[in-house]
Amino acid sequence: MKKTIRNDKTSKIKAPLVEALKKYYETPMHQFHIPGHTRGGAALPEFRQLIGKKALAVDTTDEFDNLGTLHPATGPVKEAQELAAQAFGAKRTFFLLNGSTAGNLAFGMGLTKKGQKIVTNRNCHRSILTGLIISGAEPLWLTPHRLDEWGLWGQVSPESVEEILKSHDDIGLVWLTNPTYEGVMSDVKSISAICKKYKVPLIVDEAHACLWNFHDSLPTPAMQLGADAVLHSLHKTGGSMSQSSMLHIAHDSLISGDAVEKALKLLHTTSPSMLLLASLDAARANLQSPRGAKQIRRAVSNAKFLRREIDKMEKIHHLQPDFGFKTDVTKIFIKVDGLSGVRLESILEIEFGIEVESASDAGLLLLSNPGNTRKDFEYLAECLHKIDKTQYTDICYLEHKKHMPMLTPIIRMSPRDAYFSPKETIPKTQAVGRISAEVIAECPPGIAILLPGELITEKHLPYLTDYECIEVLS
Numbered sequence: 147m148k149k150t151i152r153n154d155k156t157s158k159i160k161a162p163l164v165e166a167l168k169k170y171y172e173t174p175m176h177q178f179h180i181p182g183h184t185r186g187g188a189a190l191p192e193f194r195q196l197i198g199k200k201a202l203a204v205d206t207t208d209e210f211d212n213l214g215t216l217h218p219a220t221g222p223v224k225e226a227q228e229l230a231a232q233a234f235g236a237k238r239t240f241f242l243l244n245g246s247t248a249g250n251l252a253f254g255m256g257l258t259k260k261g262q263k264i265v266t267n268r269n270c271h272r273s274i275l276t277g278l279i280i281s282g283a284e285p286l287w288l289t290p291h292r293l294d295e296w297g298l299w300g301q302v303s304p305e306s307v308e309e310i311l312k313s314h315d316d317i318g319l320v321w322l323t324n325p326t327y328e329g330v331m332s333d334v335k336s337i338s339a340i341c342k343k344y345k346v347p348l349i350v351d352e353a354h355a356c357l358w359n360f361h362d363s364l365p366t367p368a369m370q371l372g373a374d375a376v377l378h379s380l381h382k383t384g385g386s387m388s389q390s391s392m393l394h395i396a397h398d399s400l401i402s403g404d405a406v407e408k409a410l411k412l413l414h415t416t417s418p419s420m421l422l423l424a425s426l427d428a429a430r431a432n433l434q435s436p437r438g439a440k441q442i443r444r445a446v447s448n449a450k451f452l453r454r455e456i457d458k459m460e461k462i463h464h465l466q467p468d469f470g471f472k473t474d475v476t477k478i479f480i481k482v483d484g485l486s487g488v489r490l491e492s493i494l495e496i497e498f499g500i501e502v503e504s505a506s507d508a509g510l511l512l513l514s515n516p517g518n519t520r521k522d523f524e525y526l527a528e529c530l531h532k533i534d535k536t537q538y539t540d541i542c543y544l545e546h547k548k549h550m551p552m553l554t555p556i557i558r559m560s561p562r563d564a565y566f567s568p569k570e571t572i573p574k575t576q577a578v579g580r581i582s583a584e585v586i587a588e589c590p591p592g593i594a595i596l597l598p599g600e601l602i603t604e605k606h607l608p609y610l611t612d613y614e615c616i617e618v619l620s
């Protein structure tokens with residue numbers, strides 16, 4: 147199946163919510179409503195100076211004329227959501243505040259129920275666990291491949307999905323994360339075909355892949371491969387403001403968009419930020435435009451450039467597609483012989499003024515984003531070449547803390563039952579053998595070290611160096 151690229155080369159790209167907000171700015175009213183800083187008048191002057199008067203003047207919510215409302219979607223907000231649905235090839239799109247986290251909560255609350263079995267991968271984001279705590283659904287865990295050398299989770303095999311679906315006839319949902327935070331991809335096409343065979347809906351948490359619709363050398367997005375619903379953190383790589391995301395319901399979806407909408411209405415703030423919503427409208431319009439296409443092309447080409455440079459280095463390596471899995475080229479996970487990723491992160495920051503996406507014991511993650519220039523990448527490559535040639539052995543160390551929880555959980559109770567059971571807080575040293583009552587997950591990547599209902603074992607301890615105490619069932 148040929149992938150559909152969703153750039154719009156012909157017509158003028160519309161951004162109705164951006165236009166409405168501009169009008170709101172240009173036609174100020176005598177304002178006797180929230181927010182109480184009243185177009186920045188009561189803001190701390192230093193803050194106003196920092197972010198600019200204009201930003202405060204358009205900081206408004208959805209109660210006012212001509213901007214539309216989020217719940218129910220009306221006016222320019224509705225139009226902007228409809229344009230986003232077209233752009234991403236969805237039947238319906240919902241704008242999310244509180245990030246893709248809100249989307250996973252709404253999936254849990256709207257689509258699953260107490261005691262119902264759902265299938266998800268062990269390395270899912272903690273917001274999926276929160277969704278399960280809300281609803282009381284019970285996870286059946288898919289254990290992805292382990293890329294031990296890289297300290298990372300790899301892909302979920304279609305066979306493991308089929309095995310679970312074959313052996314249970316009461317599964318409500320498969321809820322898959324693809325790609326991983328570091329860009330490792332599963333075979334969503336095969337997994338989707340298996341879900342269809344067993345008539346089980348497939349949701350793909352595609353938080354890290356909102357660019358895939360817009361460039362032919364990026365992977366095919368899950369909705370084009372048969373997923374019933376998808377999440378995109380537009381704020382991560384798509385150019386919208388922090389916290390703003392999108393939830394898409396596919397054409398011919400097996401899941402109910404109305405149920406998701408109802409849950410979102412309960413979960414969302416009743417004072418949605420128009421600035422964040424307009425930033426989603428703007429990001430979608432930009433990604434679709436020839437300018438956006440050029441920026442994404444540049445992100446892909448910068449990533450390939452850096453990977454070629456790393457190939458010339460002796461001690462620095464990058465995670466590349468290998469037998470059995472593929473990666474998103476724009477997410478570049480690197481490691482250096484003899485240096486921990488955390489140590490490398492501090493060298494880059496302190497010696498070279500470079501900030502990376504995240505670091506672990508094993509390596510670190512660099513993102514090639516649409517906003518980065520070739521110059522950024524030339525500088526990064528130059529610094530990595532210098533590091534490659536430097537002997538850091540005198541200060542080389544590996545931390546004893548582990549970052550990426552790669553554990554197979556021993557489950558004693560559902561996340562909801564454990565979370566709401568009587569509990570006590572005890573020193574970590576006494577926790578082995580007890581059952582966790584909380585989600586412990588470091589962000590990024592937000593993958594749980596401990597799930598509520600999981601038996602705590604010795605294997606957890608190296609991941610818990612930052613914790614003195616843990617909540618356990620009493």
Ligand SMILES: Cc1ncc(COP(=O)(O)O)c(C=O)c1O
Nearest residue numbers: 244245246247271351353379391
């Ligand atoms: C796979 C995955 N899903 C969901 C989320 C939550 O996204 P947000 O930060 O937009 O709430 C994250 C965040 O890192 C994530 O990695």
